[in-house]
Amino acid sequence: xxxxxxxxxxxxxxxxxxxxxxxxxxxxxxxxxxxxxxxxxxxxxxxxxxxxxxxxxxxxxxxxxxxxxxxxxxxxxxxxxxxxxxxxxxxxxxxxxxxxxxxxxxxxxxxxxxxxxxxxxxxxxxxxxxxxxxxxxxxxxxxxxxxxxxxxxxxxxxxxxxxxxxxxxxxxxxxxxxxxxxxxxxxxxxxxxxxxxxxxxxxxxxxxxxxxxxxxxxxxxxxxxxxxxxxxxxxxxxxxxxxxxxxxxxxxxxxxxxxxxxxxxxxxxxxxxxxxxxxxxxxxxxxxxxxxxxxxxxxxxxxxxxxxxxxxxxxxxxxxxxxxxxxxxxxxxxxxxxxxxxxxxxxxxxxxxxxxxxxxxxxxxxxxxxxxxxxxxxxxxxxxxxxxxxxxxxxxxxxxxxxxxxxxxxxxxxxxxxxxxxxxxxxxxxxxxxxxxxxxxxxxxxxxxxxxxxxxxxxxxxxxxxxxxxxxxxxxxxxxxxxxxxxxxxxxxx
Numbered sequence: 001x002x003x004x005x006x007x008x009x010x011x012x013x014x015x016x017x018x019x020x021x022x023x024x025x026x027x028x029x030x031x032x033x034x035x036x037x038x039x040x041x042x043x044x045x046x047x048x049x050x051x052x053x054x055x056x057x058x059x060x061x062x063x064x065x066x067x068x069x070x071x072x073x074x075x076x077x078x079x080x081x082x083x084x085x086x087x088x089x090x091x092x093x094x095x096x097x098x099x100x101x102x103x104x105x106x107x108x109x110x111x112x113x114x115x116x117x118x119x120x121x122x123x124x125x126x127x128x129x130x131x132x133x134x135x136x137x138x139x140x141x142x143x144x145x146x147x148x149x150x151x152x153x154x155x156x157x158x159x160x161x162x163x164x165x166x167x168x169x170x171x172x173x174x175x176x177x178x179x180x181x182x183x184x185x186x187x188x189x190x191x192x193x194x195x196x197x198x199x200x201x202x203x204x205x206x207x208x209x210x211x212x213x214x215x216x217x218x219x220x221x222x223x224x225x226x227x228x229x230x231x232x233x234x235x236x237x238x239x240x241x242x243x244x245x246x247x248x249x250x251x252x253x254x255x256x257x258x259x260x261x262x263x264x265x266x267x268x269x270x271x272x273x274x275x276x277x278x279x280x281x282x283x284x285x286x287x288x289x290x291x292x293x294x295x296x297x298x299x300x301x302x303x304x305x306x307x308x309x310x311x312x313x314x315x316x317x318x319x320x321x322x323x324x325x326x327x328x329x330x331x332x333x334x335x336x337x338x339x340x341x342x343x344x345x346x347x348x349x350x351x352x353x354x355x356x357x358x359x360x361x362x363x364x365x366x367x368x369x370x371x372x373x374x375x376x377x378x379x380x381x382x383x384x385x386x387x388x389x390x391x392x393x394x395x396x397x398x399x400x401x402x403x404x405x406x407x408x409x410x411x412x413x414x415x416x417x418x419x420x421x422x423x424x425x426x427x428x429x430x431x432x433x434x435x436x437x438x439x440x441x442x443x444x445x446x447x448x449x450x451x452x453x454x455x456x457x458x459x460x461x462x463x464x465x466x467x468x469x470x471x472x473x474x475x476x477x478x479x480x481x482x483x484x485x486x487x488x489x490x491x492x493x494x
Contacts, residue, residue: 022349026356026397029404030290030310037312037350046336046343050315134166134281135159141202153179154195158208166207166278167215172196206277213241219273232256233269244270247491291408293361295372302369304362306354307408314347316340356393360401363387364419371419372409376439381431382420424470432468438478440466445484453487 028036041047138159142152157179161170170178172192179187199208205222209215217237223230236244236256243252244267253263274280294305324336364387370378384395384402391398402416421435441459448454454462456475463470479486 018345022352025349025353027400030292033311040346044339044343045320046317046339047314047346048317050313134278137281138202151195154192155199158196158199162208162278164278165276168208168210204277206274212275213237215275215277216270216273229266229269232266236266247489289406289413291413292357292405293407295365295407295409302365302372304358304365306358314350316343357401357405359391360387360398361407361416363390364416368419372411375411377436379421379433379435381422381433384420424468437468437470438482441475441478442482451491453490455487
């Protein structure tokens with residue numbers, strides 16, 4: 001093998017730390033970006049919130065015919081700040097940041113500690129506190145009861161074995177093993193089972209059940225004794241629960257010797273029960289979505305504008321910037337210069353993020369006007385490549401801009417990803433988006449006869465009659481994606 005030295009000319013994107021920051025900010029959600037902004041404010045004295053911008057000045061807008069205004073502008077610097085800018089050595093901030101690139105091979109694009117990991121930690125914390133709320137409520141009742149200390153120990157073990165919905169997640173044998181040295185010598189399984197039944201009589205009704213059947217039976221047992229159809233409901237749960245699950249109402253009425261109207265009353269009693277008795281005690285995690293862009297109809301045209309309250313507007317603090325002296329190479333002055341340049345890069349990165357988001361959102365609105373006017377059934381097929389080609393950007397950029405970014409429309413708040421969907425062919429040679437097909441399927445199921453629900457094959461046949469070529473398995477996939485049960489589970493009494 002012969003070795004040689006060759007010269008080659010080529011272009012490559014140099015991922016400077018500043019450019020990496022701009023790209024990272026581009027993919028953050030609004031909540032993560034606000035955390036990033038707050039961290040920057042805490043760590044950089046040169047940054048401050050522009051109160052005038054936050055009062056509503058300088059909101060970025062764009063429509064199909066106009067150019068986007070700059071959504072976030074730096075406050076005009078005074079003379080001292082301008083003079084300071086001229087003395088920032090060598091690090092010139094460009095007008096446009098080349099954030100559009102396929103940067104997967106350049107650096108790790110996964111969300112950092114301020115993003116996914118903190119969300120995961122928060123989720124785990126919420127789960128822990130939710131379980132403790134149910135646990136503490138049950139322990140409070142146990143501690144008030146006049147039972148022996150050993151019975152309390154067993155009851156504690158039963159409570160510790162409950163899941164978030166209040167169901168027993170361990171067998172009696174496993175509970176016996178967990179007691180270990182805390183149990184008295186010779187503790188029998190009958191004693192554990194007896195305490196399980198005791199815990200099952202605590203509030204909320206149905207707690208500590210081993211399965212759904214037992215959960216419903218416990219609630220019926222603790223219900224009002226004079227409630228109409230209570231005895232029939234107990235009989236149904238005890239002997240014909242499997243028939244009820246199969247929704248075979250004809251067999252159920254025949255075996256229980258009830259007519260259609262009476263059976264319906266019995267089922268209403270069962271439907272009034274709580275299949276998750278511990279769920280209402282959970283500390284539900286409420287997530288609020290802050291829209292990144294607003295879409296409004298003005299003068300007959302759809303206008304897209306950034307949400308001015310989504311992210312605070314920043315500017316360089318003129319007081320601290322004015323402290324920088326020319327030709328001063330002291331450590332303090334050098335540190336001030338570094339903080340100033342870091343602040344200007346951060347503000348520029350925020351501007352670039354907002355401008356890119358506005359351009360992408362506007363391009364989406366231009367192609368989905370029919371959806372805004374007529375709803376899901378009018379959604380057009382759209383893929384990332386379509387928007388990337390129109391804007392001259394890379395598909396990976398479009399993907400990150402549309403992930404966890406939300407648009408407020410007259411029809412509700414949607415993630416930008418919602419407007420992208422695959423397509424299926426029609427008999428006329430056109431295409432229909434999968435979102436529109438799901439909307440049609442949902443509409444057909446909503447209008448079906450509850451005693452004779454439409455099968456997936458029947459729905460596919462109806463769609464074919466409407467000119468949409470779709471297979472039965474595709475209908476099943478879309479139905480399952482919308483959490484709609486199959487036809488045999490949708491059948492119900494009227």
